Amino acid sequence: MTRWATLRWLDGTRLARRDGDEYVVYARSGVADLFHQLPGMSEGIGRVPVAEADHAPLSPTPSRVICVGLNYADHIAEMGRERPTHPTLFTKFASTLAGAYDDLPLPDVSAHVDWEAELALVIGAPAYRLSPADALGAIGGYTVANDVSMRDWQRRTTQWLAGKAFDATTPLGPELVTPDEVDHARDLAVTCLLDGVVRQLGRTSDLVFAPADIVSYVSQFTRLEPGDVLLTGTPGGVGAATDDGLVAGQVLETHVEGIGVCRNFVVADLAATTVEEAS
CATH class of the missing domain: 3.90.850.10 (Fumarylacetoacetase-like, C-terminal domain)
Incomplete structure (x- = not known):
């Protein structure tokens, strides 16, 4: 049971995984990166409380x-x-x-x-x-x-x-x-x-x-x-x-x-x- 989000983070957007009342933030730009074999998913780069998260569009730049x-x-x-x-x-x-x-x-x-x-x-x-x-x-x-x-x-x-x-x-x-x-x-x-x-x-x-x-x-x-x-x-x-x-x-x-x-x-x-x- 996994939930993912795309958050506005510093100078862009970042992929985030729900972990209880917090999001674990990863060095990837959004949920589309979940489906590619890309680096940057081994460990998070930060955490933010769910209540304080700034949500970008879930898939920020879809082709379609x-x-x-x-x-x-x-x-x-x-x-x-x-x-x-x-x-x-x-x-x-x-x-x-x-x-x-x-x-x-x-x-x-x-x-x-x-x-x-x-x-x-x-x-x-x-x-x-x-x-x-x-x-x-x-x-x-x-x-x-x-x-x-x-x-x-x-x-x-x-x-x-x-x-x-x-x-x-x-x-x-x-x-x-x-x-x-x-x-x-x-x-x-x-x-x-x-x-x-x-x-x-x-x-x-x-x-x-x-x-x-x-x-x-x-x-x-x-x-x-x-x-x-x-x-x-x-x-x-x-x-x-x-x-x-x-x-x-x-x-x-x-x-x-x-x-x-x-x-x-x-x-x-x-x-x-x-x-x-x-x-």
Whole structure:
């Protein structure tokens, strides 16, 4: 039973292993290094209390961030869509990722910012054109994400990218949990709370496409590498179904049972504030 994190540390990021109420910090840059034969893992370079750790995005610089939309039956229904026969995919950039406890800035160019609690997985071994059975072995571990979405930008065209790819809007972490600890996330509760009120509650057993199915499908067209991140979809209860959205001052919490919690304070657009101060 092992849990790993990526922490901000001095002049960069470092891999850390959970040891009770502390993290042991290693001379490696993040969780992707777990899956490579690299030096620097024989002993730690420091320790930090868990309560004082500064979490970077769990996989800070993945080559690929690939997400599945419309993957829970209740979410498909609330959006008025048909059950898909293949995974509905879109991509993000590494710059969209944020730490599990980072402030979440509301882009002032968007009028409708929405939440999407998700189970995420990190690839642990190269995966190319794998069957679902073989794809299971390529999953290095599981974590928590929230696919915070700018709905007005998402709806401008039939392509979702613009509404999903704003910088620093996808909390990822705080820890990577090994597959054996959570039975490959076969039946875990996924919950989103806004100011302590439950807005989403689903179970990973209700996924239309399970993690191994997703990895297998994606691996048919791109070679997945260790450290790549896949988001598996969100259950019903998104703000898009009720025209609700995030506002500054709220606290967004994303829970995945047995894995952890992202807790993000919603703030005004930091870039816009900087521009106003400069003028």
